[in-house]
Amino acid sequence: MFYWDTSALVKQFIEEVGTDEAIALRADTPPHATATIAYTETFSALRRRVREAVLGESHYHEVVRRFLQEWPAYVRVNLDESILGRSRALLERYPLRTLDAIHLASAIELQDHLDEPSVLISADIQLLRAATAEHLETKRLPL
Numbered sequence: 001m002f003y004w005d006t007s008a009l010v011k012q013f014i015e016e017v018g019t020d021e022a023i024a025l026r027a028d029t030p031p032h033a034t035a036t037i038a039y040t041e042t043f044s045a046l047r048r049r050v051r052e053a054v055l056g057e058s059h060y061h062e063v064v065r066r067f068l069q070e071w072p073a074y075v076r077v078n079l080d081e082s083i084l085g086r087s088r089a090l091l092e093r094y095p096l097r098t099l100d101a102i103h104l105a106s107a108i109e110l111q112d113h114l115d116e117p118s119v120l121i122s123a124d125i126q127l128l129r130a131a132t133a134e135h136l137e138t139k140r141l142p143l
Contacts, residue, residue: 001075001114003107004034005100006041007123008141012070013063014046014055018123018141025121025139033075033118035083035106041099042067077106094130104130111136 002025011022026032046063049055055063077083079102086105090096096104104120104127111118120131123141131138 001110001116001118002028002030002032002139003103003110003118003120004032004038004074005103005120005122005124005127006034006038006045008121009034009038010042010045011123011141013042013067014049017143021141022121030119031075032073033077033107033110035077035103036079037099037102039071075110077110079106083109090130090134094133095126096130097126100124100127100130103127104134104136107131107136108134 008018008022011018012026043064046055046060046067050057050060083102083105086108087098087101090101090104091098094101103122107118107120117137119137119139120128121139121141122128122131123143125140128138128140
């Protein structure tokens with residue numbers, strides 16, 4: 001199962017460094033997953049790009065349409081007590097940001113419930129280092 005953090009997920013919808021790699025991975029056959037928080041986090045990332053004039057308003061609406069079409073295809077890991085507890089423990093072990101800890105906890109939780117490894121896809125070095133230390137396979141997308 002490919003698990004996408006938001007840094008990787010956004011690359012599928014906005015042309016930037018790493019977009020080609022993200023699109024190629026998304027075309028791969030494994031099921032694809034992310035945390036439910038990625039929904040809000042993706043909109044935050046898109047709106048930031050509009051504010052920074054990297055993404056025009058009309059292009060933003062096109063990207064949102066595509067994202068909303070693809071969102072139901074993802075296996076979504078819900079934020080629950082198990083994820084909260086696991087993310088807290090991860091924050092005690094690694095220098096992660098809040099949502100990165102939740103993504104990592106979600107990917108680990110997903111792997112625990114499958115008979116196959118989760119592959120965490122991200123452009124975030126700190127998150128990937130922590131994922132590797134937690135025995136997840138990883139794929140790094142360029143920043």
